[in-house]
Amino acid sequence: MAPQDILTALRDQNPLVHCITNYVAMNIAANVVLAAGASPAMVxxxxxxxxxxxxxxxxxxxxxTLSSAWLASMTTAATVAGxxxxxxxxxPxxxxxSDYRKAAxxxxxxxxxTVIRGNASEILALAGEAGAGKGADSGDSVDAAQSAANALATQWGAVVAVTGPVDYVTDGTQTAQVSGGSPLMPKITALGCSQTALMGAYCASGPAFQAALGALAHFKVAGNAAAKVANGPGSFQMHFLDALRSTRPQDLAQVIA
Structure with missing residues (x-):
């Protein structure tokens, strides 16, 4: 099942996506999932x-925005999902x-x-390697995190998506890259977090590797389109949501290598 087929299925099925996310991301994540064609729930x-x-x-x-109460909910939800x-x-x-967040x-x-999505510094650290991250911002290149991503995928049986200017996806055996987007995307708070929510919608509609690839490609295609008409971060966010909605399944292949 190719990424474009998953987007078609997503829009036909309108899957319900349970999003346990942070306070900053709730609104934009819900709007991203809705614009793409799925149904978010911030429970x-x-x-x-x-x-x-x-x-x-x-x-x-x-x-x-981790807390002990939310961590308990996350753990329960992941257990139930499994x-x-x-x-x-x-x-992650x-x-x-912090030690608390690392243990969580x-x-x-x-x-x-099923899928682990993070920037290069987060993926490096999750695999036990040293990174140069600063808060939620990556200080490492996607290329530098590829071996860590492969190791995580092999160890945990997960698809790992490393996001950046050129995204990298692996399941430990097959790999792919996704290019495109806009330099304005990191200037909008929680846009990366909203990509995780969209990845959930894709995972509800197709196999994990192709689903992760499709969600990343959808973001890049929409970012390309929004950048052509935006004047800055504020207008970019508006045009980006519109572009998520207007992205055609066949458009996804344009950014995948």
Whole structure:
């Protein structure tokens, strides 16, 4: 199933995506998922998760504004998703900035996410290697994180997506790259976090490797389109949401190598 077929299926099925994400990302992540053609739900109360997660097509977990209560919800949701064979995506945002956050990321990793999505510094650190990240911003190149991504994918049986100017995707055997987008994209808060939510929508609609590739390509195509008409970060965000909606399945192949 090719990425373009997954986008067609996504729009036909309108999958429900359970997004446990950070406060900063909730609005833009929900709008990104809606614009692409899926249905987001920002449910994080631990009391609801045992009933809610099983009815979803996918789960996404983003530790950007981590707390003990939210971590409990994330752990429960990932456990429930695993028990019901529901694909889930882990975004280990800045997990190297404190011992608490590092332990949380490792505990979630042990629950075997379907896809791990992060910038180069996050992926390097998750694999136990030294990186140059500063908060949620990467200080390392995607090329420098490729071997770490391959090792993580092999160890945990996950698809690993390293995001940057040229994204890298691997399942430990096959690899691919996605190019394009705009330098304005990092200037919009939580846009990367919203990509994790979109990746969940794709995972609900097709196989993990092609789903991760499709979500990354969708972002790059929309970024290319928005950059042509935007005057700055504010107008870019508006045009980007419109471009997510107007992206055609056949457009995805243009940015994948």
């Amino acid at each position: 994080h109360a631990p009391e609801e998760i045992p009933e809610f997660t099983p009815i979803c097509g996918a789960l996404t977990v983003n530790i950007g 028990a019901h064979n529901i694909p889930w995506v882990l975004d 945002v800045a997990h190297f900035i 990321a490792q505990d979630l990793l042990a629950l075997r996410p």
